[in-house]
Amino acid sequence: MPTVVATTDAPAAVGPYSQAVSTGDGAGAAVYLSGQIPLDPRTGQLVEGGIQEQAEQVLRNLQAVLAAAGLGLGDVVKTTVLLADINDFQAVNEVYARYFTGPVLPARAAYAVAALPLGARVEVEAVAQRP
Secondary structure (H helix, E strand, O other), X not given: OOEEEOOOOOOOOOOOOOOEEEXXXXXXXXXXXXXXXXXXXXXXXXXXXXXXXXXXXXXXXXXXXXXXXXXXXXXXXXXXXXXXXXXXXXXXXXXXXXXXXXXXXXXXXEEEOOOOHHHOOEEEEEEEEOX
């Protein structure tokens, strides 16, 4: 039975979805994390600064949701990076590489999209697996 994962340490959902959903508590169960945009969980506003500041906040938000599920970035097996401007790919990649450093890096796809919610420049969703 799927269960909701939620935390006040990451922004509340801006629509009818969960921050994450877990398929179980046992080894091998998946946790599907909704896309995170660079909202400050305290204010609900986009963080100030450029694409790197936005990428940092997105990854901190993902970490907070993972922590609420009892997991960390090392448990992530797949990510999808959405960019409002593909020219931001390298800058986001530099930030991403500081967060994902384990011996097995997650599989990943990156796409440029027409627009992201609330004017964000980057969004990242993830799938994690319980050890």
